[in-house]
Amino acid sequence: MKLFKPLLILLLGTGVCSAKPKPIIVAYVTSWTTVMPDPNYVTHINYAFGHVNDSFNGVRIDNSERLKRIVSLKDKFPKLQVMLSIGGWGSGKFSEMAATAENRKKFAEDCLRVVKEFRLNGIDIDWEYPTSNAAKISNAPYDTKNYTLMMQEIRNSIGKKKLLTLASAAEAKYIDFKAISPIVDFVNIMAYDMASPPYHHSGLFKSKFTDGMPIEEAINAHVNAGMPISRLVLGIPFYGHGRNGIKGYIDYRELVKLTGFKPMWDDEAKAPYWENNKGEFVLTYETPESIAIKCDYLLKRGMLGAMYWDYGADTDDGILRKAVHAGISK
Template identity: 70%
Template sequence: MRSIKSLSLMLLMATIPFVQSCVVKKNQKQQQAKKVIVAYVTSWTSVMPDPKHITHLNYAFGHVNDTFNGIRINNPERLRNLTELKSTAPDLKILISIGGWGSGKFSEMAASDTGRTKFADDCLRVIKEFNLDGIDIDWEYPTNKSAGISSSPEDTKNYTLMMKAIRNRIGKQKLLTLASSPDAHYIDFKAIQPVIDFVNIMTYDMGNPPHHHAGLFRSKYTKWISADEAVTAHVKAGIPIQQLVLGIPFYGHGKNGIKGYIDYKEVVKLTGFKTLWDDDAKVPYLENDKGELVCTYENPESIQIKCEYLLKRGMLGAMYWDYAGDTEEGTLRKAVYAGINK
C-alpha cells in the first residue's frame, strides 16, 4: 500500500503539467491583450468611432504654430467630443497627431533648443487641456521638402532632440509615438528608440495604378517597396519588432475614371470593373475592360492576411488611415479587430 505522502507527491506531479498549461495560456492571453489597434480619426469628418474595435485613437491633426513654439489644433471642438468616448471606454487611448503631409514648420521649431523646449511644453499643455494620453508625431519628412515644407540637413539630428524634449516634458506615463515612411529613411531610429512607445509604419501610398499601394509582399505590380520589406527596413534601422505597428489603408488609388484617392466605402460601389486578386502581393485590385489595373485597395481578405502576418512576426499591432473611409457597417475595422484578436 502506498503511503499518503507518496500519493500526495504523485498527485502533485500530475497537476504540474495542467498548471503549466494554464500559465502558458494566461501569458498568451496577456500578450494578445497588449496588441494595439490604432485608428486615425480626422478633424474634417464627423463620424464617431466605436471604441470596442480600437485601442488607440490618433486625432488628425495638430500642427506646429506660426511662431514655431507651440501647437495649433484643427477643429478643437471635435477633439473634445472624441475625448468624451473615455466616459464609456476608459481604456481607450487618445493621442493628438501633429503633422501630416504638407504640414510644415517642424524644421524651424526643432532647430533650436528654445523652440524644442517651448513646443514640448505645449505638448504637455494640450495633453492636460484635452485629457489626452499622448502625442503622435507625423513629420513628413525630416530633411525632405517634397511635401512643400521647409527642411534642413540638420532635421534628422533635431528630430531626435525634439522627441527627447517631448518625452522629458510629458513624462514616462504618457505615450509618444510617430508615423514613419515605409523605407525607414529620414529618422535616426536607434537614437529615438529609447524614448518612444511605438512606430506606426505608413505601409500605404507605395504606388499608384498600375501598381499596388499597399501590397504585403512584392509582385509584378510592386512599384517601390512592399509592406514586408518596410517592416524589415525598420527592424534593420533599430526598432524592435515588438515596437512596430503595421499601417493599413481604408482607401484606394485609382485612374482612368476612378478617383486618385477613393475611400473603401466608395470602392465597393464601383461598377463595370473586374475584381481580381494578386496572390503574390496578397491584395485585391480592379481591372477595366482593357485589362488594366485601375484601382488598388484593401478588402477584408487582405486585412486578415496582414493581421496574420503581423502576429506571426511579433509586431505590436495594426494602424489604419482613416476611420471614416470604412463602410457604415464597419467592414474593414471589424476585419482588423477580428484579425488582431484571432
Template identity: 60%
Template sequence: MKTTLKEIYVLLALMLVIFSSSTTSTTGKSDTPPKVIVAYVTSGSSIMPDPAYMTHINYAFGHVNDSFNGVRIDNPDRLKQIVSLKRKKPSLKVLLSIGGWGSGRFSEMAATAKNREQFAEECRQIVNEFNLDGIDLDWEYPTSSAANISSSPDDTDNFTLLMKDIRGAIGKEKLLTLASAASAKYIDFKAIDPYVDFVNIMAYDMATAPKHLSALYPSEHSGRLTSDEAVKRHLAAGCPKHKLVLGMPFYGRGEKNKIPDFIDYKEIEKLTGFTTLWDERGQVPYLVDSIGQLVCGFENPRSLTIKCQYVKDQGLLGAMYWEYNCDNEAGDLRKAVYETIMH
C-alpha cells in the same frame, strides 16, 4: 494506498499549471505586451468612431504654429468629442497627431533648443487640458521638402532632440509615438528608441495605379516597396519589432482618368464597370477595367485579415489604419482588423 493512473494524470496537470504560472512576470502579466489597434480619426469628419474596434485613436491633426514654438489644433471641439469616448471605453487611448502631409514649420521649430522646449511644453499643456494619453508626431519628413515644406540636413538629429524634449515634458506615463515612412528613411530609430513607445509604419501610398499602393509581398503589380519590405527596413534601421505597428489603408489609389486618385473603401464598393481580382503573390485585391488594366489598388477584409495575421506571426506590436471614415457603414474593414489582431 495504490495510485491510480487517473490520479497520476491529475497530478501532472496540476504541475503543468504551476509551471505555466511561474513563466509569467511577477506582476501576474505576460511578458508579451498587449496588441494595439491604432485608428486615425480626422478633424473634418462628423462620424463618431466606435471604440469597440480599436485600442488607440490618433486625432488628425495638430500643427506647428506660425511662431514655430507651439501647437495649433484643427477643430478642438471635435477632439473633445473624441476624448469623450473614453467614458464608453475607459481603456481607450487618445493621442493628438501633430503633422500630416504638407504640414510644415517642423524644421524651424526643431532647429533651436528654445523652440523645441516651448513646443514640448505646449504638448504637455494640451495633453493635460484635453485629457489626452499622449502625442503622435507625423512630420513628413525630416530632411525632405517633398511635401513643399522647409527642411534642413540637421532635421534628423533635431528630430531626436525633439522627441527627447517631448518625452521630458509629458513624462513617462504618457505615450509618445510617431508615423514613419515605409522606407524607414529620415529618422535615427536607434537614437529615438529610449523616448518612443511605438512606431506607426505608413505602409501605404507605396505606389499608385497601375501598381498596388500597399501590397504585402512583391508581385508584378507591386511598387518598389511592400509592407513586408517596410517592416524589414525598420528592423534593419534599429527599431525593435515589439515597437512596430503596421499601417494599412482604408482607401484605394485609382488611375486618375477612370477612378479618383484617392477613393474610400466605401466608395470602391459602389463602383460599377470594373472587375475585382486577387493578386495571389501580393496578397491584395485590385480592380481592372474592360481591357484588364489595373485601375485601382485597395484593401478588403480578406487582405487585411492576411496582413494582421502577418503582424501576429512576425511578433509586431499591432496594426494601424488611415482612416476610420473610409470604412463602409457596416465596418467590414475595422472588424476584420480587430477580429484578427485581438483573437
C-alpha cells in the same frame, strides 16, 4: 506550497510568467469628418491633426471641439487611448521649431499643456519626412538630428506615463531609429502610398505589380534601422488609388459603390486590384480578405498591432474596421 514559493518568485522575476501585451489597433480619426469612432473596435485613436504654430513654439489644433467629443468617449470606455497627431502631409514649421533648443522646449511644454487640457493619453508626431521637401514644407539637412532632440524634449515634458509615438515612412528613412528607440513607445509604419496603378500601393509581398517596396521589406527596413519589431505597428489604408475613370484617391466607402470593374487577386503580393473592360489595372485598394492576411502576418512577425488611415473612409457598417478587429483579436 513553501517548497514552490521561491521558484514562483524566481519565475516572476525573470518575466517567465509575464503576460504578452495584447495587440493594439490604432485608428486615425480626422478633424474634417463627423463620424464618431466605435471604441469597441479600436484601442487607440490618433486625432488628426495638430500643427506647429506660426511662432514655431507651440501647438495649434484643428477643430478642437471635435477632439473634445472624441476624448469624451473615454468616460464610458476608460481603457481607450486618445492621442493628438501633430503634423500630417503638408504640415510644416517642424524644421524651424526643431532647429533651436528654445523652440523645442516651448513646443514640448505646449504638448504637455495640450495633453492636460484635453485629457489625452499622449502625443503622436507625424513629421513624416524630415530633411525632405516632398511635401513642399520647410526642411534642412540637420532635420534628422533635430527630430531626435525634439522627441527627447517632448518625452522630458510629458513624462514616461504618457505615450509618445510617431508615423514613419515605409522606407524607414529620414529618422534615426536607433536614437529614438529608447524615447518612443511605438512606431506606426505608413505601409501604403508606395505606388499607384498599375501597381499595388500596399502589397504585402513583392510581385510583378510591385513598384518599389512591398510591406515585408518596409517592416524589415525598420527593424534593420533599429526599432524592435515588438514596437512596430503596421499601417493599413482604408482607401485606394485609381486611374482611367477612378479617382486618384478614393475612400473605400466610395469605391464599393462603383460598377463595371472586375475584381482581381494577386496571390504573390496577397493584394486585390481591379481591372477595367480593357484588362487594365485601374485600382489598388484593400479588402477584408487582404486585411485578414496582413493581420495574420503581423501577429506572426511579433508586431505590436495595426493602424489605419482613416476611420471615416470605411463604410457606415464598418466592413474594414471590423476586419482589422477580427484579424487582430483572434
